[in-house]
Amino acid sequence: MLLQNKKILTFILSGGKGSRLYPLTRDRSKPAVFFAARFRIIDFVLSSCINSHLRQVYLLTQTKSLSLHQHLRKSWNFLPNELSEFVAPVPAQQRVSEEWYSGTADAIYQNLHLLEYHRPEHVFILSGDHIYNMDFNELFNQHIERGADLTLSVLGIKKKEAAAFGVLTMDDDLNINSFIEKPQDPSQIPGESDDCYINMGIYLFKTDTLVRMLAQDARKRSSHDFGKNIIPSMLGKYRVNGFSFKKSRFGHYWRDVGTIRSYYNANMDFLSQLGSRIICTPDWPILTAGISSPSSFFGGNEGVRIRNSTVDLGSHLYNCDINHSLIGAGVTVGSDTLIENSIIMTDCSIGRGCVIRNAIFDKGVVIPDNVQIGCDPQIDKEHFFISDGIVVLPKNFVL
Amino acid sequence: MADKKRLLIIDDDKNMRELLELEFQDQDYAVITAENAFDGLQVLKNESVDLVVLDIKMPGMDGIEALEKIVSIYRELPVVIHSAYSHFKENYLTWSAVAYVIKSGKFDELFETVKTHIG
Numbered sequence: 001m002l003l004q005n006k007k008i009l010t011f012i013l014s015g016g017k018g019s020r021l022y023p024l025t026r027d028r029s030k031p032a033v034f035f036a037a038r039f040r041i042i043d044f045v046l047s048s049c050i051n052s053h054l055r056q057v058y059l060l061t062q063t064k065s066l067s068l069h070q071h072l073r074k075s076w077n078f079l080p081n082e083l084s085e086f087v088a089p090v091p092a093q094q095r096v097s098e099e100w101y102s103g104t105a106d107a108i109y110q111n112l113h114l115l116e117y118h119r120p121e122h123v124f125i126l127s128g129d130h131i132y133n134m135d136f137n138e139l140f141n142q143h144i145e146r147g148a149d150l151t152l153s154v155l156g157i158k159k160k161e162a163a164a165f166g167v168l169t170m171d172d173d174l175n176i177n178s179f180i181e182k183p184q185d186p187s188q189i190p191g192e193s194d195d196c197y198i199n200m201g202i203y204l205f206k207t208d209t210l211v212r213m214l215a216q217d218a219r220k221r222s223s224h225d226f227g228k229n230i231i232p233s234m235l236g237k238y239r240v241n242g243f244s245f246k247k248s249r250f251g252h253y254w255r256d257v258g259t260i261r262s263y264y265n266a267n268m269d270f271l272s273q274l275g276s277r278i279i280c281t282p283d284w285p286i287l288t289a290g291i292s293s294p295s296s297f298f299g300g301n302e303g304v305r306i307r308n309s310t311v312d313l314g315s316h317l318y319n320c321d322i323n324h325s326l327i328g329a330g331v332t333v334g335s336d337t338l339i340e341n342s343i344i345m346t347d348c349s350i351g352r353g354c355v356i357r358n359a360i361f362d363k364g365v366v367i368p369d370n371v372q373i374g375c376d377p378q379i380d381k382e383h384f385f386i387s388d389g390i391v392v393l394p395k396n397f398v399l
Numbered sequence: 400m401a402d403k404k405r406l407l408i409i410d411d412d413k414n415m416r417e418l419l420e421l422e423f424q425d426q427d428y429a430v431i432t433a434e435n436a437f438d439g440l441q442v443l444k445n446e447s448v449d450l451v452v453l454d455i456k457m458p459g460m461d462g463i464e465a466l467e468k469i470v471s472i473y474r475e476l477p478v479v480i481h482s483a484y485s486h487f488k489e490n491y492l493t494w495s496a497v498a499y500v501i502k503s504g505k506f507d508e509l510f511e512t513v514k515t516h517i518g
Contacts, residue, residue: 097471116491207491215494219474 015062103224166199261388
């Protein structure tokens with residue numbers, strides 16, 4: 001059974017502030033943060049939607065949403081309206097009340113009119129914050145075969161990492177029988193020494209059940225959150241199933257890039273075969289803005305040395321050394337500069353004789369000649385923002 | 400003696416309003432009426448109410464929009480929809496009401512519903 005032609009509506013929760021990703025989120029919401037130098041975080045879940053034939057997609061946006069809206073307009077406006085296909089942002093518009101979205105469930109509740117307008121049979125609710133690929137057909141098929149009211153994708157991870165997520169237990173028949181948001185002592189998977197199932201923020205609801213739960217929740221004083229309120233209140237009353245992400249087609253990779261360190265590490269994953277397998281699967285493209293720039297130029301008499309790195313279009317590199325780094329589009333790097341273990345985003349300009357190590361440069365950073373960054377923690381601390389041991393220069397930072 | 404439970408009836412039909420007011424007063428409720436949703440929301444700003452009986456088809460703001468506003472502001476205040484039309488029952492935007500009662504010549508079901516929710 002394919003999702004094509006099914007009556008399904010998709011909401012992507014895209015209002016994440018990404019406070020722990022500051023300063024990358026100083027001017028934009030988390031889904032709009034650049035990733036792997038050329039994509040935005042949102043591109044991954046949107047690509048999986050399009051590739052899975054989920055093509056009626058609303059993105060619920062809230063704070064600092066201009067950057068995301070611009071990206072959607074430039075990159076995701078290709079679906080034919082004539083076929084009722086769309087990727088459309090829905091800003092929090094206080095249509096119902098004078099409050100912004102007060103939780104993940106409230107975000108959907110405040111847009112019930114869209115469910116009434118489309119009258120889908122099932123509703124996907126996804127997060128715009130994560131890096132992964134997924135063929136949603138697999139989850140949908142299990143959901144239908146088992147007649148579930150809610151199917152949520154689950155992932156087994158180490159217990160010590162699980163406390164930051166919603167942790168659940170599941171019986172052999174895939175029924176979820178407990179669910180606790182961010183527990184102090186996460187419940188382990190029976191038979192697995194040190195693993196726990198976590199909620200990935202990927203939900204497929206039967207529409208009637210979803211509306212019933214949202215309407216009940218709206219009348220309570222709660223956090224109006226799927227993890228804290230809706231899912232726990234459904235257990236034992238509705239058929240709530242888990243879908244094993246690891247057993248699915250792309251189950252080898254999922255990252256929550258919630259902190260500068262996890263964001264940095266996930267970017268660096270793309271400098272390995274694992275990463276390239278995610279980006280380069282020919283039948284599952286990751287879509288993003290088309291860049292109308294010429295190919296990158298590598299000049300100078302001594303040449304440019306590039307090892308384990310990627311360089312996007314329109315960059316100009318002269319007599320420099322790029323090692324284990326991601327270089328975005330339109331970046332200029334001067335002679336005798338070394339860039340190592342770093343992420344340099346679009347439109348940055350780095351002078352001559354610089355050494356850049358273990359750093360993230362957001363879009364449009366300008367660094368003059370002979371600057372060292374990431375070489376001496378004391379000096380870095382005096383001049384730059386450092387998070388998790390990584391120097392992060394915000395958008396349009398000029399030294 | 401305990402205070403009477405207070406009902407707000409929002410209905411644009413004058414006869415229905417007056418009839419319900421009398422009937423509920425007979426059942427020992429205190430009743431406030433409003434002839435449209437705007438007035439009803441204004442009453443809620445100024446008065447303490449235990450339950451709202453809400454018509455759907457009204458000029459200007461209809462009962463569906465009024466329900467959304469009431470639930471968003473007064474989350475725990477029960478609203479019973481009282482409409483002559485059954486098809487709105489399928490409308491997801493009415494599902495935040497605690498009950499949906501179809502208007503008929505008798506008020507037994509409405510009385511029972513109100514009683515269930517506020518005694």
